[in-house]
Amino acid sequence: MxxxxxxxxxxxxxxxxxxxxxxxxxxxxxxxxxxxxxxLMNAVNTDGVLPLSNPLDAxxxxxxxxxxxxxxxxxxxxxxxxxxxxxxxxxxxxx
Amino acid sequence: MTVATQGDLSTLxxxxxxxxxxxxDISVMELVEIFLQRIxxxxxxxxxxxxxxxxxxRTQAIAIDNKIRSGELNHPLxxxxxTLKDLFCTKGILTSCGSKxxxxxxxxxxxxxxxxxNHAGAVLLGKVNMDEFAMGSSNENSFYGAVANPWDITRVxxxxxxxSAAAVAAGLAPYSLGSDTGxxxxxxxxxxxxxxxxxxxxxxxxxxxxxxxxxxxxxGVMARSAEDMALVLHAISGFDVRDSTSANVxxxxxxxxxxxxxxxxxxxxxxxxxxDGLDAxxxxxxxxxxxxxxxxxxTVKEVxxxxxHLSVAAYYVIAPAEASANLxxxxxxxxxxxxxxxxxxxxxxxxSRWEGFGDEVKRRIVIGTYALSSGYYDAYYLQAQxxxxxxxxxxxxxxNEVDVLMGPVTPTTAFKIGEKSDDPIAMYLGDIxxxxxxxxxxxxxxxxxxxxxxxxxxxxxxxxxxxxxxxxNVAHSYQQVTDWHRQSPSQFSGV
Numbered sequence: 349m350x351x352x353x354x355x356x357x358x359x360x361x362x363x364x365x366x367x368x369x370x371x372x373x374x375x376x377x378x379x380x381x382x383x384x385x386x387x388l389m390n391a392v393n394t395d396g397v398l399p400l401s402n403p404l405d406a407x408x409x410x411x412x413x414x415x416x417x418x419x420x421x422x423x424x425x426x427x428x429x430x431x432x433x434x435x436x437x438x439x440x441x442x443x
Numbered sequence: 444m445t446v447a448t449q450g451d452l453s454t455l456x457x458x459x460x461x462x463x464x465x466x467x468d469i470s471v472m473e474l475v476e477i478f479l480q481r482i483x484x485x486x487x488x489x490x491x492x493x494x495x496x497x498x499x500x501r502t503q504a505i506a507i508d509n510k511i512r513s514g515e516l517n518h519p520l521x522x523x524x525x526t527l528k529d530l531f532c533t534k535g536i537l538t539s540c541g542s543k544x545x546x547x548x549x550x551x552x553x554x555x556x557x558x559x560x561n562h563a564g565a566v567l568l569g570k571v572n573m574d575e576f577a578m579g580s581s582n583e584n585s586f587y588g589a590v591a592n593p594w595d596i597t598r599v600x601x602x603x604x605x606x607s608a609a610a611v612a613a614g615l616a617p618y619s620l621g622s623d624t625g626x627x628x629x630x631x632x633x634x635x636x637x638x639x640x641x642x643x644x645x646x647x648x649x650x651x652x653x654x655x656x657x658x659x660x661x662x663g664v665m666a667r668s669a670e671d672m673a674l675v676l677h678a679i680s681g682f683d684v685r686d687s688t689s690a691n692v693x694x695x696x697x698x699x700x701x702x703x704x705x706x707x708x709x710x711x712x713x714x715x716x717x718x719d720g721l722d723a724x725x726x727x728x729x730x731x732x733x734x735x736x737x738x739x740x741x742t743v744k745e746v747x748x749x750x751x752h753l754s755v756a757a758y759y760v761i762a763p764a765e766a767s768a769n770l771x772x773x774x775x776x777x778x779x780x781x782x783x784x785x786x787x788x789x790x791x792x793x794x795s796r797w798e799g800f801g802d803e804v805k806r807r808i809v810i811g812t813y814a815l816s817s818g819y820y821d822a823y824y825l826q827a828q829x830x831x832x833x834x835x836x837x838x839x840x841x842x843n844e845v846d847v848l849m850g851p852v853t854p855t856t857a858f859k860i861g862e863k864s865d866d867p868i869a870m871y872l873g874d875i876x877x878x879x880x881x882x883x884x885x886x887x888x889x890x891x892x893x894x895x896x897x898x899x900x901x902x903x904x905x906x907x908x909x910x911x912x913x914x915x916n917v918a919h920s921y922q923q924v925t926d927w928h929r930q931s932p933s934q935f936s937g938v
Contacts, residue, residue, distance in 0.1 A: 356809065363767060363812040364774075365805055366793035375806070381868050382810055388756040389826050392833075399828030400835055402658055402688070403644045403884020404908070409687045423551045429781035436776050439787050 350383040351376060453481055453614030454931045457523045457671040460617055464511060464522040471511070471522035471566060472504040478524050478568055482615050485935050489591045491600075491610040493529045494537050495569035500524065507564045519674050519698075521564030526616040528607050529570040530577060531662075532651035533557055540653050541573040541585040541603075544773050544780045544799035554651025555686070556620055556662055556679045563678050568616055572606030575801045576770065577622055577655045579603050580630060580873055583864045584803045591860070592635060593932040594898055598857040601631030607665045608635035613935040618666035618675055624655050625758055626852070626877025628663030629889040633852035633901025636891040638918065638928055639665040640672050643909050644884035645690035647676075648683030656765035657688070659758075659881050668928050669890065669918035673697035676911060692909055700912045701919040706740035708917065711845030713748045716876050722855045724895035729851050732892035732902045732921070736849070739920055746845060748837040753830050754878035755871055760814050760827035761882070766804075767811030773799065806867065835883040838907075847917055848905040851876055852889045856898035876903060886911050890918045891927040899930075 356376045360367040367375060421434060430437035452460070452474070463469045479497055486492050510516035527533065530540045532550035539545045557567070574584040582590040582605025590605040592598040593613035600609040604621030608631035611619055621628040623641035632639030640663055647662040654660060664675045677698065682691040710733065717726060737743055775781040775795025782798050785791035800808070814823035841848065853873060863869045880887045885908055889901040906914040922928050 351813070355813075359809050359813045359816065361793075362816065363808045364771075364789075364792040364796050365800075365808065366790070366797040368797075375809070378806060378867060379809055379813075382759060382806070382871075383813075385868055385871065386756040386760050386823065386827075389753060389760070389830055390822070392753060392826075392830060394826060394829035394833070397829040397832050399825055400832040401828055403831075403835065403882070404690065406645070406688065406690075411684075420551070424777075427548060427551060427778040429775065429778075438776055439785050439791055441788055 349376065349380045350387070351380050451614070451936060452477055454667070454929070455617070456667045457520060457617045457674060460523050461519055461521065471508045472501065474522065475500050475504040475524055475566055475568070478616065482568065485613055485615060488596055489593060489609050489613055489615070490588050491571050491590055491606040491613070491615060492526070492569045493539055493541070493572050493587050493606070496536055496567060500566055500568055503566050507566060510564060516564045518563040518678070520560070520678055522566065523617055524566045524568045525560065526568050526571045526607065526610050526619040527557060528573050528604050528619065528621045530573060530622060530653040531557055531620060532653070533567070533570065536570060538570065538653070539586070541575045541587060542800065542804070543586045546586060546780065548779055550651070552651060555648035555683050557651065559679050571610050571619060574603035574605065575804050576653065576766070577603040577624055577627055578766070578803050578807055580626070580870050581863065582606065582631070583860065584801055586801065589860055592857045593935055594636060595857065597859055598898070599634065599860050601634035601857060603627040604663070604665060605631050608632055608637060611635070611637045611665050611667065612932065614931060618664065618671055620679070621663050621665050622652055623661055623663040623881065624659045624762060625881045626874050628665055629852050629877050629887060629901070629903060630874070632665050632889045634857035634899065636899030636927070636930060637665055637667060638669055638672055638888065638890045639663055640676060640888035640911065640914065641880070641886060642676060642680065642911050643690070643886045645688055646680050646886070646909065646911065648681070648686040648689045650683055650685035654769040656762040657769060658765060659762060669888070669915050669922055670698070670701060672888070673701055673915045673919070690909070695912050697912050697915050700916050703916045704740065705736065705917065705920050708736070708741035708847070709845040710736055710741050710743045711746035711841055711848045712743060713751065713848055713850055714745050715748055715751045716850030720854050720875070721851060722895070725851055725855060725900050728893040728895055728900040729902055733849055735921060735925065736917070739924070744845065746841050746848070748841060748879060750830065750833040750837050751879040754834060754882055755875060757827040757830040757834065758874070758878045758882060759810070759871055760823050761831065763807040763811030764814045764824050765811070767808045767815065770804070770808055775799070803867065831882045834879050838883040838885050842907040846913060850903050852901040852903040856895050856900060880905055884908070886914055888914050888918055890921065891930070892925070893927055
């Protein structure tokens with residue numbers, strides 16, 4: 349196995365996924381298989397090769413720092429699960 | 444198995460349908476009704492549609508009929524119906540991305556491509572099925588169920604734009620917009636015997652197209668001919684201030700160069716695309732298709748893309764890494780699925796995401812998070828990006844020698860539903876011929892060029908950056924001397 353169950357639990361937590369105990373074995377197995385597949389890359393010498401993050405090697409566009417969007421809070425909150433007085437509701441954070 | 448189809452409206456191209464509308468042979472309203480009836484009759488066998496917008500389509504049809512009659516609208520796509528893959532945002536209409544996570548999501552805004560087609564007078568019929576968040580190669584990873592291939596309903600239509608491909612192939616829409624991150628328009632088009640193009644990265648605005656892997660995602664056109672693809676691509680391409688990765692490169696009128704001569708065209712055949720793993724019958728059909736181009740005056744030579752075998756490995760690091768970041772926005776708070784009775788904020792996040800996403804999406808989020816995590820970043824993500832550069836360099840070098848590349852889209856024809864659903868690795872390896880193109884960001888199209896055991900086979904034609912016009916010219920020339928693109932599955936023929 350290229351990855352342990354404990355590591356899968358840790359990474360799933362980092363990704364905010366509550367992986368149930370009974371699914372852990374299966375997930376670990378498949379993820380391990382995928383990591384074995386991508387391990388093919390390890391044998392390639394890439395010394396001096398620049399990483400490619402945008403296929404056109406484009407750089408971030410800049411624009412004037414002026415307001416271009418109007419406030420549409422109500423519209424955007426209309427698709428939220430729980431809202432009250434313009435605020436998103438979440439479980440209590442501070443006891 | 445196949446039928447000659449000239450008389451049946453559902454098998455006409457978008458260009459032909461538009462001519463019929465303009466000539467007064469049929470109204471937009473009548474045409475829309477025909478497609479709505481066909482969807483009602485045939486879609487239960489296919490499951491291509493997630494949402495059909497009957498009322499909106501009828502209202503739009505009346506308005507467009509009037510505008511065409513008054514001369515206010517003369518766009519070549521005016522009045523022609525179409526569908527959108529269910530990841531394009533459409534105000535007031537469900538945009539599910541094939542996921543439970545967004546099964547209640549009504550977008551508050553429109554995608555740029557939808558906005559552009561609305562201005563052209565195109566009529567949306569509905570939103571079509573897909574692998575969840577565009578992750579998959581079979582359309583089996585959808586919260587809304589698998590889609591069937593119209594050529595054999597026990598087989599997959601391909602993915603992730605499987606609903607788009609099935610709908611066009613079965614005559615339930617003349618064309619559809621899909622998205623292609625690693626082959627998601629080319630592979631389903633190949634499996635379903637239709638034409639498709641994934642343009643250069645950045646050619647079309649991604650604004651309002653739900654992100655999977657932002658450095659790879661590109662909207663693609665799925666249609667009945669190269670000529671139709673030229674019309675649609677022209678209508679939706681171009682720079683958009685709302686997508687900073689869209690390219691500020693002029694958009695040519697693709698229809699103008701469709702009939703250019705192919706005399707002297709230099710075709711390269713990447714030897715890696717014909718190595719072990721390619722089905723012998725598929726290889727035969729592909730080689731016969733390439734001979735057809737020689738008859739049209741092209742020359743053929745073998746070339747090499749020496750790093751293409753690394754594509755699967757690099758892609759299945761880069762795409763999940765970007766997906767893990769993009770899908771972090773689904774938190775159960777602002778929109779989308781939210782779990783019941785969360786114990787605390789942590790529980791709200793973790794359970795909403797676990798319950799809202801399907802298994803393939805969650806696997807990729809975990810892989811991506813792992814590849815980006817401290818201690819593994821260099822070995823996985825950075826190494827994959829360096830290999831991506833090597834793959835791009837292969838294409839840059841080869842386009843000094845040839846004008847286009849040709850090869851298969853997939854190693855086999857469409858496989859059975861369920862055949863690979865428990866084996867993600869087997870599914871990933873099927874993307875071997877489409878991934879190098881996506882990683883390099885070059886344009887490629889697929890066109891039907893024959894059958895193997897009664898299942899369609901697609902030819903992939905790959906071009907240099909922003910050379911979509913050449914690809915469409917090459918594909919159109921082939922479609923002028925062959926009729927594979929006019930074949931339709933007999934089970935869905937008739938109005």
